[in-house]
Amino acid sequence: MLLTQNYIDAETALAVIQSKQRVFVHGSACTPLYLMRKLADQSARLKNVELVFITVLGDIEVQKPQYENSFHINSMFVSAPIREAVNEGRADFIPIFLSDIPDLFNKNHLPLDVAIVHVSPPDIHGYCSLGTSVDIARSAVNKAAVVIAQVNPKMPRTHGDGLIHTSRFTHMVYHEEDLPEVNYGLNTTNNEIAIGKYIASLIEDGSTLQMGIGTIPDAVLKSLTNHKDLGIHTEMLSDGVIDLFEKGVINNRKKKIHPNKAVTGFAIGTRRLYDYVHDNPAINFLDIDYVNDPHVIRRNPNMVAINSAIEVDLTGQVCSDSIGSVQYSGIGGQMDFMRGAALSEGGKPIIALTSRTHKGVPRIVPHLKDFAGVVTTRGHIHYVVTEYGVAYLYGKNLRQRAQSLINIAHPDDREMLTKACFERFKRFGEQQKS
Numbered sequence: 001m002l003l004t005q006n007y008i009d010a011e012t013a014l015a016v017i018q019s020k021q022r023v024f025v026h027g028s029a030c031t032p033l034y035l036m037r038k039l040a041d042q043s044a045r046l047k048n049v050e051l052v053f054i055t056v057l058g059d060i061e062v063q064k065p066q067y068e069n070s071f072h073i074n075s076m077f078v079s080a081p082i083r084e085a086v087n088e089g090r091a092d093f094i095p096i097f098l099s100d101i102p103d104l105f106n107k108n109h110l111p112l113d114v115a116i117v118h119v120s121p122p123d124i125h126g127y128c129s130l131g132t133s134v135d136i137a138r139s140a141v142n143k144a145a146v147v148i149a150q151v152n153p154k155m156p157r158t159h160g161d162g163l164i165h166t167s168r169f170t171h172m173v174y175h176e177e178d179l180p181e182v183n184y185g186l187n188t189t190n191n192e193i194a195i196g197k198y199i200a201s202l203i204e205d206g207s208t209l210q211m212g213i214g215t216i217p218d219a220v221l222k223s224l225t226n227h228k229d230l231g232i233h234t235e236m237l238s239d240g241v242i243d244l245f246e247k248g249v250i251n252n253r254k255k256k257i258h259p260n261k262a263v264t265g266f267a268i269g270t271r272r273l274y275d276y277v278h279d280n281p282a283i284n285f286l287d288i289d290y291v292n293d294p295h296v297i298r299r300n301p302n303m304v305a306i307n308s309a310i311e312v313d314l315t316g317q318v319c320s321d322s323i324g325s326v327q328y329s330g331i332g333g334q335m336d337f338m339r340g341a342a343l344s345e346g347g348k349p350i351i352a353l354t355s356r357t358h359k360g361v362p363r364i365v366p367h368l369k370d371f372a373g374v375v376t377t378r379g380h381i382h383y384v385v386t387e388y389g390v391a392y393l394y395g396k397n398l399r400q401r402a403q404s405l406i407n408i409a410h411p412d413d414r415e416m417l418t419k420a421c422f423e424r425f426k427r428f429g430e431q432q433k434s
Contacts, residue, residue, distance in 0.1 A: 006172050010038035013148050013171035019047040021113035024140040027053045028266045030133035032118040032150040034175045036060045043070035055079040057180035076101055077330035086327050098333040099292035102139035115144035120155040122166050130162030131155040132274060134285040135265040146170045154179060156278035160285040181270045184218040184238050191354045192216050194387040196223040202348055206254040208300040210234040210337045212307040216352045220306055224249060231255040232262035233300055235292055235333040239269040242276050257299045265291045292333045297340025305341035307334045309353045311363045312384055314402040314421060316393045318351055318376035325371035338380050350383040355410035364409040366420035399425045
């Protein structure tokens with residue numbers, strides 16, 4: 001049912017935004033690209049409007065240099081559309097655990113003047129859905145003084161915490177447009193397939209899974225077709241889960257919390273995924289401060305967390321968000337799930353990466369690049385997986401860790417890493433017991 005009498009044009013709706021205000025922008029596949037373009041059109045009357053968000057997809061327009069004096073991006077995750085702006089100093093990055101972001105709004109560390117969200121059309125009761133991205137958006141809607149909604153019939157209606165009555169919206173703008181799509185399985189290499197098989201061998205029937213962003217989690221899902229009774233409790237959902245749902249591999253029966261339902265914070269994928277989650281009662285989109293709470297995550301036994309990295313040093317320090325001083329992404333939910341899985345009975349926190357980049361740069365290294373950020377500490381690391389095998393680091397000393405990581409590094413890097421290990425630890429090989 002379309003409540004067309006409540007809709008106004010974008011120009012009028014966005015006119016409520018004033019200079020020096022802080023504006024939340026819905027993210028991921030819910031990035032309101034139409035309203036972002038229309039907001040850029042009003043740049044001449046605006047100065048120093050702060051825009052806060054996590055991952056955004058597509059060309060949001062306002063990140064371009066000509067809008068620098070009108071809009072200042074202060075993001076809690078650095079995704080591709082704003083990466084250049086952040087590293088050129090035209091935008092800023094807030095390092096924070098994904099699970100903690102709602103507290104920034106709820107406790108007024110970042111009080112919100114306006115929230116711009118992208119929602120499904122209202123149902124017969126007047127409720128719209130935050131669609132594919134509930135994550136931090138629910139808290140933003142709860143706290144913002146003004147809420148502007150882009151209503152899109154192509155936005156799926158999802159179950160969980162994302163239902164919002166139209167009475168909460170200050171203004172509603174009707175605009176139909178395709179959601180941004182990402183196909184993580186499109187560029188999967190043989191190395192990532194090999195990693196997927198190694199990780200699949202670590203996953204027991206009845207486990208609950210969390211998958212991070214990228215091609216490796218998709219490769220893992222493709223390797224799980226012979227597993228049974230898997231569950232999903234993850235910050236992000238991608239296309240790889242659909243085939244496993246349809247084959248009955250994922251049924252969520254063995255979960256201790258939210259049995260028979262998959263739990264996620266947001267979904268990024270293709271139109272196939274967006275259609276699959278539409279009005280699907282088997283998938284709950286919930287607040288990220290709940291989904292990513294390590295104390296919640298640990299309640300599912302055999303919790304397996306699968307996350308990627310940019311590089312890992314010989315002591316087990318994991319850099320996942322930067323390439324030296326270049327900010328590439330963010331802390332996200334990696335540590336939330338690494339810790340939650342470690343505390344789960346039978347849980348397995350896994351870091352997965354190819355041994356080298358596509359350009360041949362080693363990713364298991366003697367030490368992290370200068371200025372690189374540590375996301376997962378060497379105290380939190382358990383499993384590291386490359387296309388050459390699995391290194392289990394939990395409870396191992398620095399020298400033992402180095403040897404285990406050298407064994408799964410690219411063969412052409414092992415001599416260099418062995419030399420670095422000897423120079424640092426004065427010997428190589430297992431420490432002899434007295």
